[in-house]
Amino acid sequence: MSPSRSEFFQGVRASLPIVAAAAPFGMLFGALAVDNGLSVGEAVLMSGLVFAGASQMVGLELFSAHIAPWIIVLSVFAVNFRHVLYSAALGRRLGLMPGWQKGVAFFFLTDPQYAASEARADRKIPLRLTWYMGMALPIYVLWVLEAWVGALFGSLITDPAAFGIDFLLPIYFLGLVLGFRSRPGWLPVVIASGLGSIAAFYTVGSPWHVSLGALAGVIVAMLLPPEPQADDVAPVEVTP
Amino acid sequence: MNGVFWGVPVNVWTIIAAAIVTYGTRVGGHLVLSRFKRIPPRIDAALNAVPAAVLTTLVAPSAVSNGSAEALTLAICLIIGLRIPMMAMFAIGWAVIVALRTVGL
Numbered sequence: 001m002s003p004s005r006s007e008f009f010q011g012v013r014a015s016l017p018i019v020a021a022a023a024p025f026g027m028l029f030g031a032l033a034v035d036n037g038l039s040v041g042e043a044v045l046m047s048g049l050v051f052a053g054a055s056q057m058v059g060l061e062l063f064s065a066h067i068a069p070w071i072i073v074l075s076v077f078a079v080n081f082r083h084v085l086y087s088a089a090l091g092r093r094l095g096l097m098p099g100w101q102k103g104v105a106f107f108f109l110t111d112p113q114y115a116a117s118e119a120r121a122d123r124k125i126p127l128r129l130t131w132y133m134g135m136a137l138p139i140y141v142l143w144v145l146e147a148w149v150g151a152l153f154g155s156l157i158t159d160p161a162a163f164g165i166d167f168l169l170p171i172y173f174l175g176l177v178l179g180f181r182s183r184p185g186w187l188p189v190v191i192a193s194g195l196g197s198i199a200a201f202y203t204v205g206s207p208w209h210v211s212l213g214a215l216a217g218v219i220v221a222m223l224l225p226p227e228p229q230a231d232d233v234a235p236v237e238v239t240p
Numbered sequence: 241m242n243g244v245f246w247g248v249p250v251n252v253w254t255i256i257a258a259a260i261v262t263y264g265t266r267v268g269g270h271l272v273l274s275r276f277k278r279i280p281p282r283i284d285a286a287l288n289a290v291p292a293a294v295l296t297t298l299v300a301p302s303a304v305s306n307g308s309a310e311a312l313t314l315a316i317c318l319i320i321g322l323r324i325p326m327m328a329m330f331a332i333g334w335a336v337i338v339a340l341r342t343v344g345l
Contacts (some may be wrong), residue, residue, distance in 0.1 A: 039259065042255060042338065045255055048260070049258075050255065058298060065265055069253065072258065073257045078291075080261070081265055082265075082290070083262070084272075085288075087268060088265075091269065106266040107266060108262070167302075167337045168330075170299050170303070170310075171313065171314070171333040173295045173299045174318060175321055175326040178326070178329075185289060189293055189296075193292070193294075194299075194300035197301055198304055201305065204287060206301075207256075213300070214294045214297050218290060218293050221285045222285055224285065226281035
């Protein structure tokens with residue numbers, strides 16, 4: 001095998017556990033998208049263009065609530081904001097790639113892709129687009145296919161509440177929140193956001209509980225005494 | 241939203257805008273933050289807190305604004321989620337909400 005071919009297949013091998021772990025969530029996204037009022041095509045379009053699991057789920061939660069589109073976009077942006085940190089950190093490792101390759105690579109910068117790229121760079125292996133896309137393409141292609149399969153199945157379910165499907169998003173989000181628990185100041189931030197969002201939910205009303213509650217948590221994070229910390233950005237999710 | 245704007249459903253416009261801001265976060269860190277030598281610690285702390293802060297707001301109201309089956313499910317998930325992996329917690333939580341609703345909580 002030529003060196004670039006074997007690099008590509010090293011990437012494919014790195015993608016396999018991620019593909020397996022993300023599959024249920026990819027299909028769940030499709031099913032919930034239909035449950036929340038998107039068409040099958042819109043569900044596939046969202047997985048193919050956004051390609052960021054947690055934020056896609058957040059988008060769904062808000063689509064169903066008939067919220068102004070700009071608030072949906074803002075919420076997706078907020079959930080994906082961690083990618084700014086990955087991008088800044090990983091950019092230093094992509095020195096070998098010309099600009100257009102970096103532009104392509106960043107589109108596929110999911111949590112597991114970031115983690116694997118950092119790990120590869122730590123082993124002093126130069127990061128090239130062949131390895132990177134060997135990992136990214138299987139994750140991407142299956143993620144989009146899963147949305148389609150999930151959406152087809154989802155449109156067959158006529159009574160989502162009987163199967164608990166309407167309550168899966170809060171459980172999923174709770175899991176994501178717990179996944180961040182090693183971050184400094186996590187508990188005070190979560191308590192502030194939780195109480196803030198509940199207070200806003202009952203006073204100002206939905207959808208403002210999202211931005212106001214999040215603001216409460218972020219303000220608490222800024223007020224906490226800064227901790228000396230390593231500059232690693234630790235990814236937590238298994239899905240894109 | 242079921243409106244149509246310039247012949248395209250508003251949902252599709254929303255998805256396209258969400259895709260643009262998402263790509264912006266993925267390319268923007270490299271383009272913008274890498275120009276700074278160091279991020280001020282409080283800004284760094286604020287950025288680090290954003291995902292947990294946003295996601296918490298999507299959980300907390302659904303714990304208190306639904307019935308007791310939903311509140312109990314999230315409480316159980318919170319406790320087991322500290323000890324077991326995300327996917328196992330998710331599967332158990334799914335089973336718990338279906339079971340509790342079936343028994344009529």
